[in-house]
Amino acid sequence: MSRRILVVSHEGRPDAVIAADKVSAALRRNGIDTARDGSAEDAELVIVLGGDGTILRAAEVARAHDVPLLGVNLGHVGFLAEAEEEALPDVVGRVVARDYVVEERMTLDITVTTPEGEVRHDWAINEATVEKGERARMVEATIGVDGRGLSTFGCDGVILATPTGSTAYAFSGGGPVVWPDVEAMLVVPIAAHALFARPMVVGPSSTLEVEVLPYEDKHAVVWCDGRRMLDAPAGSRIRVCRGAQPVRLARLTQAPFSARLVAKFHLPVQGWRGVKERA
Template identity: 85%
Template sequence: MSRRILVVCHEGRPEAVSAADKVSEDLRAHGIEAVRDGTAERAELVMVLGGDGTILRAAELARTHDVPLLGVNLGHVGFLAEAEQEALPYVVDRVAARDYAVEQRMTLDIGIITPDGREQHSWAINEAAVEKGERARMVEVTIGVDGRGLSTFGCDGLILATPTGSTAYAFSGGGPVVWPDVEALLIVPLAAHALFARPMVVGPSSVLEVEVLPYEDRNAVVWCDGRRMLDAPAGSRITVGRGAQPVRLARLAQVPFSGRLVAKFALPVQGWRGIRERA
């Protein structure tokens, strides 16, 4: 059976299209079928050329068919990306040689029941962001874990994230950075008017619950990875738990996550001397 790789890029960016054309050409030179339009069905890998948004879009295609995803960053931070644009020839050679490892990343399954009994479902690899429906008004929520209420407050929003998402929206909201091999769920309130509204980290088997209180008909919306929006009108109940289907990421190098943090955020490490020799 011939090898098949789906190549995804931001079609609205000429430099991304040019890079995807070159990658496709190089893959074909290795005897690999490079597909630009279509699904990830029968593909051994999804190669993504772009920023975080493009990678998240490609994750939808890859997850559907349980295919690993390999991102090459053409954007800014690109935390989900495995390599930068200048390394493309090297990446193609490694892919052609099947010289890559695959790791699983935890996802979220999201459910909403509206006051009229309507059900909505989605998923996310980074986060489910509960946001106020009206710019000038806070949303009133009660949060709970595993069937027990924890706190009620008004806020601009609430981020329910995976460890992978801890360096995305949750990070901007003041949440902790969690290593991706830690299995956990994060709760990060945004601009909450409450004494107890700290970021929390709970176990992977827990179920996070958010009730949008019917206070002055203040509605909310839920954004899944910033790509899929679900309505959560006042009186809705939102549940978020560990996703049944993970996302698989292809890795070329076994770089510690601390190294990725330093590289992506350009963290200062002057003065670090590592393990000192014993006298």
């Protein structure tokens, strides 16, 4: 049976397009059919060349068909990427040999119910962010967990994140770094005017809710991974729970997550006297 791999790149970056052409050609030389930026149906893998934004775009395509995703970073941080650009020849060799493992990353299912009863659905691998709809006005919101209200405040927004997303927007908002194998969800208020507005970590079976209060018609919007927007008029309720379908990531190494943190954030570790770190 023939093998097929989808190659996705940042089409606005010439270096990414050139890298995708090289990867596609190398795979074809090894008898593997390739497609560019299309459907992941019948593909065994999606290889992504770009930054985290490109990987998030490709995740939408890969998740729809339950296909693993392998990211190669051509951007700045590339936290979701498994390899850097200089490792492309090794990446191709490992893919040809099927020398990779697949891990599942938790996602979020998002439901927005408007005051009129209209229901809108979406999902996210990093975060759902409830944000103010107008730059000059705060959003008035009540947050709740498992059907109980916790706190009401005015804020710029509320981030509801997965462990994968803990190093993205939630990190910038002051949330904790959570190892990706931890099953949990994060709540991180953004610039909240409240005494109790600390980041929280809840269990994977919990349900998170944000009610947009009907004050002065202060509407909000919900951004899913910063890519897809749902309107949340005043009086709306946003419900977030563990996603029914995860995103599958292909891994080339079994290096601990701490190694990725050090590499991506350029953390200083001088003085560490533990065992010698493995590459």
